[in-house]
Amino acid sequence: xxxxxxxxxxxxxxxxxxxxxxxxxxxxxxxxxxxxxxxxxxxxxxxxxxxxxxxxxxxxxxxxxxxxxxxxxxxxxxxxxxxxxxxxxxxxxxxxxxxxxxxxxxxxxxxxxxxxxxxxxxxxxxxxxxxxxxxxxxxxxxxxxxxxxxxxxxxxxxxxxxxxxxxxxxxxxxxxxxxxxxxxxxxxxx
Numbered sequence: 001x002x003x004x005x006x007x008x009x010x011x012x013x014x015x016x017x018x019x020x021x022x023x024x025x026x027x028x029x030x031x032x033x034x035x036x037x038x039x040x041x042x043x044x045x046x047x048x049x050x051x052x053x054x055x056x057x058x059x060x061x062x063x064x065x066x067x068x069x070x071x072x073x074x075x076x077x078x079x080x081x082x083x084x085x086x087x088x089x090x091x092x093x094x095x096x097x098x099x100x101x102x103x104x105x106x107x108x109x110x111x112x113x114x115x116x117x118x119x120x121x122x123x124x125x126x127x128x129x130x131x132x133x134x135x136x137x138x139x140x141x142x143x144x145x146x147x148x149x150x151x152x153x154x155x156x157x158x159x160x161x162x163x164x165x166x167x168x169x170x171x172x173x174x175x176x177x178x179x180x181x182x183x184x185x186x187x188x189x190x
Contacts, residue, residue: 015066022059022070029055030078042163045082045146053168054175057134060103061119072099083150090149097145102138106130131172139165
């Protein structure tokens with residue numbers, strides 16, 4: 001195999017591993033969520049603490065498009081379980097509303113702020129704003145999609161949007177906080 005072929009193979013292997021890592025992380029967080037927070041469910045698809053939202057944000061920030069692919073695949077597999085009466089089209093449009101649109105909002109903010117790929121310019125205040133935008137865009141687009149496609153209760157649309165944004169924000173805070181904490185501990189030990 002040529003040198004270029006080896007480099008391409010190594011590059012592709014790395015990216016597939018990133019996708020697989022975030023697939024497993026999202027799927028695991030979702031399954032853990034189902035075990036620990038059944039009391040915190042506001043309505044179907046809305047929890048007042050949603051840990052997978054933190055994994056979703058980390059996948060976007062740390063894994064980029066390949067992290068996004070891993071989460072999208074996990075979300076598709078899980079959507080078949082959760083929305084078992086839905087079509088392939090419904091599940092794909094759900095992923096667009098729930099994942100792709102918040103991803104685009106994050107990318108626009110990072111670009112506007114001049115944040116590089118290594119996230120060196122991403123300060124804690126910016127991360128807070130980014131999280132608010134991420135959770136708000138995701139909640140609005142996801143709940144609108146649920147009303148239009150899955151016939152969710154339109155009467156509670158506004159409150160379910162707020163509940164989802166709140167639950168995602170809390171989930172992001174927990175997961176990102178734990179990740180940063182573990183990173184700081186690891187840095188101190190080395």
